[in-house]
Amino acid sequence: MAPQKYFLESQRIKKKRKHLGMSQYELAEAILSNQARISRIEKGLDSYTKEEIMILKKLLGIEGMPLTDFEFESFKETLHYWLGFIRAGRMDEASKLREELSVVINIEPYDEELPTLFRLFEVSYLLVEGNLEDAEEKLEIVEQSLRTMNEECLFYYNSRMGSLHAMRRDPEKALSYYEKAFKISEQSKDFFPRDIEILYYNIAMCYLDLEVTSRTIVFLNKIRRKRSEDNRTNHSLGVDLVLAITYYKIGMYDEAEKILNNCHTRAYGTGNKLFTGLSLYHLGIIHKFLKKWKKAIEYFNEALDTFEENTHYHAWALYNKIRCKVEVDKLFDLERELNEIELSLEGKENYSIFLKSLKHIIHLNRNITLYNSKAAEYIENTTIPYLVKNSNRLEALDLYRLLIRHFERTSKQKKTSEARKAMLEIYERMV
Numbered sequence: 457m458a459p460q461k462y463f464l465e466s467q468r469i470k471k472k473r474k475h476l477g478m479s480q481y482e483l484a485e486a487i488l489s490n491q492a493r494i495s496r497i498e499k500g501l502d503s504y505t506k507e508e509i510m511i512l513k514k515l516l517g518i519e520g521m522p523l524t525d526f527e528f529e530s531f532k533e534t535l536h537y538w539l540g541f542i543r544a545g546r547m548d549e550a551s552k553l554r555e556e557l558s559v560v561i562n563i564e565p566y567d568e569e570l571p572t573l574f575r576l577f578e579v580s581y582l583l584v585e586g587n588l589e590d591a592e593e594k595l596e597i598v599e600q601s602l603r604t605m606n607e608e609c610l611f612y613y614n615s616r617m618g619s620l621h622a623m624r625r626d627p628e629k630a631l632s633y634y635e636k637a638f639k640i641s642e643q644s645k646d647f648f649p650r651d652i653e654i655l656y657y658n659i660a661m662c663y664l665d666l667e668v669t670s671r672t673i674v675f676l677n678k679i680r681r682k683r684s685e686d687n688r689t690n691h692s693l694g695v696d697l698v699l700a701i702t703y704y705k706i707g708m709y710d711e712a713e714k715i716l717n718n719c720h721t722r723a724y725g726t727g728n729k730l731f732t733g734l735s736l737y738h739l740g741i742i743h744k745f746l747k748k749w750k751k752a753i754e755y756f757n758e759a760l761d762t763f764e765e766n767t768h769y770h771a772w773a774l775y776n777k778i779r780c781k782v783e784v785d786k787l788f789d790l791e792r793e794l795n796e797i798e799l800s801l802e803g804k805e806n807y808s809i810f811l812k813s814l815k816h817i818i819h820l821n822r823n824i825t826l827y828n829s830k831a832a833e834y835i836e837n838t839t840i841p842y843l844v845k846n847s848n849r850l851e852a853l854d855l856y857r858l859l860i861r862h863f864e865r866t867s868k869q870k871k872t873s874e875a876r877k878a879m880l881e882i883y884e885r886m887v
Contacts, residue, residue, distance in 0.1 A: 465524055466497045466504065468567065472516045486515045521563050522570065531560065531570060536648070539577045542584055543650075550581055568601055569609060576612040583619055591620055611640045611647060615655055622658065625845065627665035634659045653679050657695060664698060665847040667885055672702045693719055693731045697738065704742050705850065713742055730769075733762035737773050740780075745850075749780045756780065766804045775810040779817070779851075787822045794818065813839040817855070820862050832862055836875075849882050856882075 473483060480494040487508040496502040504512065513519050522531040538557060541550040560570045575594045582591040598613055605613065618633035637655055641647050660675035676699040696719050704712035716735050723731035740755030756777035763770040774797070781790055794814055801807045816831035816839070835855055843852040856879045863872040 465509065466500070468523055468563075469504070469509075469512055469516065470498045472518060472563075476516065478516075483512065483515070487511050518563060521559055522567075523563075528567075528570065531557075532573070535570070535573050535577055539580060542577065542580050543654075545584070547581075547584065554578065554581060568604060569606060572598055572601060572605065572609045573612065576609065576616055579616040579620075583616070583623060588620060588623060591616075595620065607640055607644050608647070611637050611651070614640070615651075615658070618658060618662075622662065627662040627847075631659065631662040631666070634662060649682065653682060653691070657691070657698075660695075660698060664702060667705070667847070667849055669702050669706050673699065676702065690728070690731070693723055693728065697731065697734055701738060704738070704745065709742050709746060713739065716742070729762055733759045733769060733773075736762060737769065737776075740773070740776060744776060744780055747783070749784045752780045753777055753784075766801075766807075771807045771810050774807065775814060778814045782814075782817060782821055787818050791815070791818050791822075809838065809842055813842075817858065820858055823865070828862065828866070832859055832871075835859060840878075844882070849885070853879055853882055 469483075473480075480491045480498070484491045484494045487504070489508075493502060497504060509523065513521070513523060522528045534553075535557065538550060538553045541547075541553060557574055560574050563570060575598050579591045579594050579598075582588075582594065595613070595617060598609075602610075602613070614633045614637035618630045618637065620630075621627075621633065622630035634655060638659060641652055641655060656675045656679045660672045660679075663669075663672040663675065676695055679695050680699075696715050700712040700715040700719065703709075703715070716739050720732060720735035720739070722728075723735055736755050736759040740752045740759060743749075743752035743755060756773050759773040760770060760777065763773060778790070778794060781793075794811065798811050801811070813835065816834045819831040820828060820835070836859060840852045840855055843849070843855070856875050860872055860875045860879075863869075863875060
């Protein structure tokens with residue numbers, strides 16, 4: 457009787473042989489043996505020599521592909537090494553390794569695990585590249601073998617499905633997949649700690665988008681307790697930043713400010729411009745909530761100096777800076793300043809909805825009768841839905857308050873009632 461590992465090798469060769477429509481006799485001929493011995497090997501009563509395996513790999517067209525147990529483990533390690541490149545954003549290296557590893561697809565007749573892992577990690581590559589269509593196509597291929605997947609593949613499948621829907625701005629659907637991955641991870645302790653941390657972070661982000669702050673805090677603190685890496689990395693900074701956002705959304709401003717100041721020190725010290733800007737931006741948001749308008753404007757100005765122009769972050773910082781200036785500046789002067797900003801940013805789509813919204817907000821605050829109706833309509837039907845879609849419900853509530861003041865001032869009782877009802881729905885969603 458051949459040892460188990462040799463039997464597994466012989467079974468893989470047998471599956472590949474049958475897939476190619478080859479007979480035992482053809483294999484025997486290639487290794488200068490006989491059909492009876494091939495039959496004995498496939499029954500686990502004998503085994504191939506190393507030299508014979510090399511000949512058979514060439515005959516079966518699987519040279520350079522894993523066949524032995526050692527080769528399988530080695531290839532799997534390389535797959536995880538590739539995933540590390542993808543997560544680190546080292547896409548040139550990831551692209552080269554992707555091409556080298558793609559040969560594993562050819563072993564499917566005798567193994568499903570490695571080709572499945574390759575496709576799932578390839579989905580990560582495609583998501584980083586922003587190629588959602590191809591990512592979904594790969595996941596559809598993987599889905600065909602869902603019933604026979606092991607725990608590891610199921611974990612990655614659900615995680616990748618969650619990430620796909622998260623990138624499509626569907627946090628509820630994303631969360632449903634992340635929770636399946638979480639259940640699998642709770643049943644086994646064999647997953648890489650990094651995979652678990654990323655899953656916790658993704659779950660926390662979904663809860664944050666859904667305004668379920670208590671669950672957001674639970675999962676972020678799970679990560680902080682497990683943290684073993686340098687606290688200056690993007691991942692570590694991201695966790696702390698989201699925790700700070702969650703704290704200020706529930707009114708824990710001092711705790712949030714403390715975390716953000718710490719994030720700013722760490723990010724600035726390593727020259728990390730993105731997280732330096734984000735820390736400044738959210739410090740501005742805290743002071744905006746506290747109605748410390750001038751201090752908030754200072755933070756937003758610093759954030760604007762840090763963010764690259766014509767980016768989503770720069771646009772949000774500019775919007776919030778002008779929103780604060782509405783409270784402290786002369787509105788006529790502010791409208792003129794906004795016109796100058798609009799001219800300087802002409803053709804840059806990231807700013808379009810923000811600039812239009814700000815103009816309408818100024819009109820309502822100035823109570824210019826000529827523009828009031830149009831301004832209220834734009835804020836109600838365009839600005840607020842945009843804010844809700846982008847998980848900025850606190851700003852949406854603030855604009856509903858502005859609309860209610862306008863509707864009450866103009867004796868529009870029905871519109872006032874509708875705005876109050878919409879506000880209540882947002883509050884209920886947040887709770």
